[in-house]
Amino acid sequence: MPIETAPGLEAGIMLSSILFCLGLAGLMMRRNVIFMLMCVEICTNAAALMFVVAGAHWGNVDGQVMFVFVVTLAAAEVAIALALVLQFYHRKHTVDIDQLNELRG
Amino acid sequence: MTLLAIIIILFTGGIIAWLSERYFKAGGRWISLITLLLTAMLLTNYFTFIHSTGVGTAEPWWDSLQISWIPRFGIDFHLAIDGLSFLMLALTLAMGIFGVLMTWNDISFRRGFFYFNYLWTLAGVVGVFTAIDLFLFFFFWEVMLIPMLFLIAVWGYEQRIYAAIKFFIFTQASSLLMLIAIVGLVYIHYTNTGQLTFNYNALLNARLPPGIAYWLMLGFFVAFIVKLPALPFHTWLPDAHTQAPTAGSILLAAILLKTGAYGLLRFNLPLFPESSIEFAPVAMTIGAISIIYGAMLAFAQRDMKRLVAYSSVSHMGFVLLGLYALDTIAIQGAVMQMIAHGLSTAALFALVGALQHRLHTRDMQQLGGLWGRLPKLSAIALFFAVASLGLPGLGNFVAEFTVLVGSFRTNHWMTALAAIGLIGAALYALLMMQKVFFGKLNKRLEKPIREHEATDLNIRESCALLTLAALLVFIGLHPQPIFNIAEQTVQRSTTKIEAVLNIQKFSPEKISSQTHPTRLEHTSIEDTTP
Amino acid sequence: MQGLLAWVPLLPLIGFLILVAIPLFHRSEPPQKFVACIGVGSVGLAALLTMIVAFTLFWKTPSELVNISLWQWMLVDNLQVGFNFHIDWLTIVMLLIITGVGFLIHLYSVGYMRDDMDFRRYFAYLNLFVCAMLILVLADNLVLLYLGWEGVGLCSYLLIGFWYKEPANGTAAQKAFIVTRIGDTAMAIGLFLLFYEFSTLNIQQLISVIDGQEVNTEIITLACLLLLGGAVGKSAQLPLQTWLPDAMAGPTPVSALIHAATMVTAGVYLIARMHPLYMLSEVAMNAVAFVGATTLLISGFSAIAQSDIKRVLAYSTISQIGYMFLALGVGAWSGAIFHLMTHAFFKALLFLSAGSVILSLHHEQNIFSMGGLYRKIPLTFICFTIGCACLAALPFTSGFYSKDHILLSAWEYHQGVNILWLAGILGALVTGVYSFRLLFLVFLGKEGTASTHCKDANTPVMSIPLCILAALALFGGLLAPPLQAVFGVRPDEDHSAWIEGVAIAMPLIGLAIAWRLFLHEQKSGEQRSPLMQFWFSGWGFDWLYGHLLVRPFKYLSQINHNDIIDSLYKGTAAVSRQMNALLSASQNGQVRWYLTSFAVGSILFLALLVAL
Numbered sequence A: 001m002p003i004e005t006a007p008g009l010e011a012g013i014m015l016s017s018i019l020f021c022l023g024l025a026g027l028m029m030r031r032n033v034i035f036m037l038m039c040v041e042i043c044t045n046a047a048a049l050m051f052v053v054a055g056a057h058w059g060n061v062d063g064q065v066m067f068v069f070v071v072t073l074a075a076a077e078v079a080i081a082l083a084l085v086l087q088f089y090h091r092k093h094t095v096d097i098d099q100l101n102e103l104r105g
Numbered sequence B: 001m002t003l004l005a006i007i008i009i010l011f012t013g014g015i016i017a018w019l020s021e022r023y024f025k026a027g028g029r030w031i032s033l034i035t036l037l038l039t040a041m042l043l044t045n046y047f048t049f050i051h052s053t054g055v056g057t058a059e060p061w062w063d064s065l066q067i068s069w070i071p072r073f074g075i076d077f078h079l080a081i082d083g084l085s086f087l088m089l090a091l092t093l094a095m096g097i098f099g100v101l102m103t104w105n106d107i108s109f110r111r112g113f114f115y116f117n118y119l120w121t122l123a124g125v126v127g128v129f130t131a132i133d134l135f136l137f138f139f140f141w142e143v144m145l146i147p148m149l150f151l152i153a154v155w156g157y158e159q160r161i162y163a164a165i166k167f168f169i170f171t172q173a174s175s176l177l178m179l180i181a182i183v184g185l186v187y188i189h190y191t192n193t194g195q196l197t198f199n200y201n202a203l204l205n206a207r208l209p210p211g212i213a214y215w216l217m218l219g220f221f222v223a224f225i226v227k228l229p230a231l232p233f234h235t236w237l238p239d240a241h242t243q244a245p246t247a248g249s250i251l252l253a254a255i256l257l258k259t260g261a262y263g264l265l266r267f268n269l270p271l272f273p274e275s276s277i278e279f280a281p282v283a284m285t286i287g288a289i290s291i292i293y294g295a296m297l298a299f300a301q302r303d304m305k306r307l308v309a310y311s312s313v314s315h316m317g318f319v320l321l322g323l324y325a326l327d328t329i330a331i332q333g334a335v336m337q338m339i340a341h342g343l344s345t346a347a348l349f350a351l352v353g354a355l356q357h358r359l360h361t362r363d364m365q366q367l368g369g370l371w372g373r374l375p376k377l378s379a380i381a382l383f384f385a386v387a388s389l390g391l392p393g394l395g396n397f398v399a400e401f402t403v404l405v406g407s408f409r410t411n412h413w414m415t416a417l418a419a420i421g422l423i424g425a426a427l428y429a430l431l432m433m434q435k436v437f438f439g440k441l442n443k444r445l446e447k448p449i450r451e452h453e454a455t456d457l458n459i460r461e462s463c464a465l466l467t468l469a470a471l472l473v474f475i476g477l478h479p480q481p482i483f484n485i486a487e488q489t490v491q492r493s494t495t496k497i498e499a500v501l502n503i504q505k506f507s508p509e510k511i512s513s514q515t516h517p518t519r520l521e522h523t524s525i526e527d528t529t530p
Numbered sequence C: 001m002q003g004l005l006a007w008v009p010l011l012p013l014i015g016f017l018i019l020v021a022i023p024l025f026h027r028s029e030p031p032q033k034f035v036a037c038i039g040v041g042s043v044g045l046a047a048l049l050t051m052i053v054a055f056t057l058f059w060k061t062p063s064e065l066v067n068i069s070l071w072q073w074m075l076v077d078n079l080q081v082g083f084n085f086h087i088d089w090l091t092i093v094m095l096l097i098i099t100g101v102g103f104l105i106h107l108y109s110v111g112y113m114r115d116d117m118d119f120r121r122y123f124a125y126l127n128l129f130v131c132a133m134l135i136l137v138l139a140d141n142l143v144l145l146y147l148g149w150e151g152v153g154l155c156s157y158l159l160i161g162f163w164y165k166e167p168a169n170g171t172a173a174q175k176a177f178i179v180t181r182i183g184d185t186a187m188a189i190g191l192f193l194l195f196y197e198f199s200t201l202n203i204q205q206l207i208s209v210i211d212g213q214e215v216n217t218e219i220i221t222l223a224c225l226l227l228l229g230g231a232v233g234k235s236a237q238l239p240l241q242t243w244l245p246d247a248m249a250g251p252t253p254v255s256a257l258i259h260a261a262t263m264v265t266a267g268v269y270l271i272a273r274m275h276p277l278y279m280l281s282e283v284a285m286n287a288v289a290f291v292g293a294t295t296l297l298i299s300g301f302s303a304i305a306q307s308d309i310k311r312v313l314a315y316s317t318i319s320q321i322g323y324m325f326l327a328l329g330v331g332a333w334s335g336a337i338f339h340l341m342t343h344a345f346f347k348a349l350l351f352l353s354a355g356s357v358i359l360s361l362h363h364e365q366n367i368f369s370m371g372g373l374y375r376k377i378p379l380t381f382i383c384f385t386i387g388c389a390c391l392a393a394l395p396f397t398s399g400f401y402s403k404d405h406i407l408l409s410a411w412e413y414h415q416g417v418n419i420l421w422l423a424g425i426l427g428a429l430v431t432g433v434y435s436f437r438l439l440f441l442v443f444l445g446k447e448g449t450a451s452t453h454c455k456d457a458n459t460p461v462m463s464i465p466l467c468i469l470a471a472l473a474l475f476g477g478l479l480a481p482p483l484q485a486v487f488g489v490r491p492d493e494d495h496s497a498w499i500e501g502v503a504i505a506m507p508l509i510g511l512a513i514a515w516r517l518f519l520h521e522q523k524s525g526e527q528r529s530p531l532m533q534f535w536f537s538g539w540g541f542d543w544l545y546g547h548l549l550v551r552p553f554k555y556l557s558q559i560n561h562n563d564i565i566d567s568l569y570k571g572t573a574a575v576s577r578q579m580n581a582l583l584s585a586s587q588n589g590q591v592r593w594y595l596t597s598f599a600v601g602s603i604l605f606l607a608l609l610v611a612l
Helices: A007-029 A034-060 A063-091 B002-022 B029-054 B083-102 B112-131 B132-144 B145-155 B161-195 B210-227 B235-245 B246-271 B273-300 B304-324 B330-360 B375-388 B395-410 B411-436 B444-453 B458-478 B480-506 B522-528 C002-026 C032-058 C087-111 C120-136 C140-158 C169-196 C203-212 C217-234 C243-249 C252-261 C261-275 C277-281 C282-305 C307-330 C333-360 C378-392 C400-415 C419-443 C461-476 C498-516 C532-537 C541-561 C564-585 C593-612
Strands: B063-070 B076-082 C067-076 C080-088
Touching: A007 B210, A007 C067, A007 C498, A034 A063, A034 C277, A034 C498, A063 B145, A063 B235, A063 C243, B002 B029, B002 B112, B002 C080, B029 B112, B029 B480, B076 B132, B076 B444, B076 B522, B076 C080, B076 C378, B083 B330, B112 B132, B112 B145, B112 B246, B112 C217, B132 B145, B132 B161, B132 B246, B145 B161, B145 B246, B145 C252, B145 C532, B161 B210, B161 B522, B161 C203, B210 B246, B210 B273, B235 B246, B235 B304, B235 C307, B246 B330, B246 B395, B246 B480, B246 C080, B273 B395, B273 B411, B273 B480, B273 C282, B273 C400, B273 C541, B304 B330, B304 C243, B330 B395, B330 B411, B330 B444, B330 B458, B330 B522, B330 C067, B375 B395, B375 B458, B375 C203, B395 B411, B395 C067, B395 C080, B395 C140, B395 C169, B411 C169, B411 C378, B444 C564, B458 B522, B458 C080, B480 C067, B522 C140, B522 C593, C002 C032, C002 C067, C002 C120, C032 C087, C032 C243, C087 C120, C087 C252, C087 C261, C087 C333, C120 C140, C120 C252, C120 C261, C120 C333, C140 C169, C140 C203, C140 C217, C169 C203, C169 C217, C203 C277, C203 C282, C217 C261, C217 C277, C217 C282, C217 C419, C243 C252, C243 C307, C252 C261, C252 C307, C252 C333, C261 C307, C261 C333, C277 C282, C282 C419, C282 C532, C333 C378, C333 C400, C333 C461, C378 C400, C378 C498, C378 C532, C400 C419, C400 C498, C400 C532, C419 C498
Parallel strands: none
Antiparallel strands: B063 B076, C067 C080
């Protein structure tokens, strides 16, 4: 069944792409781990938005189901990541990610 | 079953030796000795076969054991023994015992683990000498490698890690080539006959397209001459030998090198007769050059162990030359050389080890004049040095002489070139005697000799070395039993090759100018006069 | 009866084994008497046995001479080598020389080596030598002969370097072994060639094969030349003669036994043994003759210039063996063996007397510090004079008969005046000069620096062998060995008297020259004219080989002592290490760097996918 592209879809794709790029750029540029985590959140949420938009477009609930998954995932991720950040801060007394380069070759 | 028993006993002996270290420190060597004696006793079961099987018997194997292992790929646990395997097993176990006896007190830490590795190496070698399933052969080929690696890397001398890694990379890379060749061979046999098998006996009859056969043969060849070792793949040997502990050097020199020669004779020649004939002149050249190059390098060394190591390169060149002369006499000589070299070089390494243990140096500039202080050790060293330079009446002479007589029939120039190696052998052997044992006592040695009270050989060492000496004299004066035992295996290789040669004779357009043994060209013979 | 001969080499071997095995059972050195009993006794018994067999055989016809098969040595394919002895008169003559002279020298050694710490080792080596030498002459095939051949080489090496503490002795020993090994290798290749052509290495079979069929002369020539290579090495002939003068580093009785009487004549024996082969090849015969002729002259002149008593004798040995080669080259087989025998007598005598001189002078060997010794050690003087007379071939000494035989054969061979004969005649003159020069400088003239503290060191065990050898040297000429069965009978020709006259005159002229030049020579051994210096250095052969072979070889092996091939693998390793450094620079541990490269990489990848 051919699907006509509704104007809402394109706008949704645009929005989520821009959001994702913003998140990615933030990830690449920020050195503060907290901010980086927030950027990751933005990226995941951009992806989640994409699911919802696409689900709405196809008239399918799968998109919304995925959204719930993403949110759960993000929550779990933040919980672990914040714990790591805490440990990091404990040891190095900083939240600068560039100080964390012990795995260099 | 005996073969399986030997291997299992060696493996379990190794584990027990390891475990026993907890309870009493010196347990490992006793357990190794007992294990080896036990296996040697098992091997005597085969004495009955020595005389009972003559040439031309339909069944080539004295005994075999076949258990299905991975039936889906036609892989069996298939062991068998014939004359050649028997000789090699006897050499392996004898040298194993010799190694334990000569290094009774050498190892000072992690002794249990040492003897574990020692016995597992031997088990791997025994497997290599008896496996006639190609996959199983490859399996054992790898099994003997790893424990040897540990022997070098853990108990070696100053540059042990470097040497161990070098040893590992060379052998591993080359055995990869062999694996490819094995798989290729099996695959071609499978496409031809529809029967997937790694069985040696079956693969003997594989009909291979000439081009592919040549490449497969090269795969095997490279793997084997790396182990041999021959030019240009010999450079791991001096390092590995020099850095390995004495027992490791003995194993390497006496046994591990022989697996390469054994592989050439067992697999290369019978599996790929056509390609071997085609390749023979190249292989003989490699052999002859190895002989001379090894001798020259041995002459240039300062480190006594390196000298002996390079002399191994030179000696094993005779094996390569003899095997690829594709002549019964020469191949018999090569088998003899495997044994004689095993005995003489193992003894030389043991002697260098004994010196190192007493004087803490192998540098010949720091040795000298030991005859006056250690007369027994020096006299025995003289014996083995003389054996290694090929004095008639000792095993090495019989071997080298038969190799050269046989290969002269195939290739005059390479044989004449190889014969020059006899002079080279005299050069380095006498140089070693002169620098280490003759001359005035080196001043640097006076202190260590006084402080450590360097003593002459004790009864245990003397007996072990004298037994080897007696064996060398025996095979030097009465080599016939060994020739007889090996005859059947050698015949099987040569008959296949002769059959191919005969076919080529009748279709003259196929003869490549190099492969056919040429008669002497009468116009240019004057040049060989020295 | 002949079976007993198998015991002849076995007895010295047993002696050797006993002497070697003593330290296994006994902590301290055994008493000298015991060692001497074993060492000398074993050879003495062998000599006795040989003589008994020889005397019984002497009355029988030659056809009863037999082979003794001990065991099969190697039997592979068609290579068949037995541990078998072949006995004919040539063998027996050699056996008599080896055991007889060997026994006397062993006996002498008991006195000569009495103060040496390594008495046991000395006799062990000496016994092993006798055993190997006996195997060499008894062997019925070339491989077994080669066994003896290398065996005597080893013993020679061990005995030259017997006093191992002196590095120069070790160098001389090494040189001797390696130079002869070069010849031996040629000989080994000769064996391979013979086996390749005739499928046998048994000497008698070989000879019968050659007799029976049309053979390729060029192959025979090549094989003969290769065998000659071995003979030249062992017998110290040109171009491999350089080792023998240095070999004098060993104890003097060793020089007498190995480097004069027996081992160095093995080359002569080999060629005589293989004579049917040589007779087929004109080229090989000429080569042998010319090698002999050149060597006898070169080393004769070298002997004139030497200042060490043993080196004079060494060069004279080379020269005398040159005569034997000359004889072989002109087909005078029995002449060569005859000279071998007489030479063994008188040269052993000379060396043993020289040994007495050296011992009496407390190991002084320079002839310019000797002189006037005839009063102090009269017995040695008499023996030495007899030896010199034989060496110079004064009439009615043993040396005269054998050398005369050789010169006549050389004359006959080319039917008149020829270069070989001339070389022989000139050599006879030179021999006269150097042998009497030696005699005069050592025993006559003014007393030298060393002569003043001369003390006669002869003990009965030394005097008796000297006397017996002196008698043999004087009258040995009457013992022409019965070799007709081996070499065939040559027709006797009448020679004009002047040839004989020349042969007799030459040594006398030499004597006169020596008298004129050297009897009252000032002790000026150190300054030599350039010619004398050239001769002194043995015609510069050592220098030549040093620069041509030894140095380049040492240099080559030295620059390559780290193995150039290994640098190939080391290079590979270095390259991969470089690559590793390059790539690991990108592994900098910065999360943001990874992320950026990940992002850039994915974009590029996607772009690539789209573009395709």
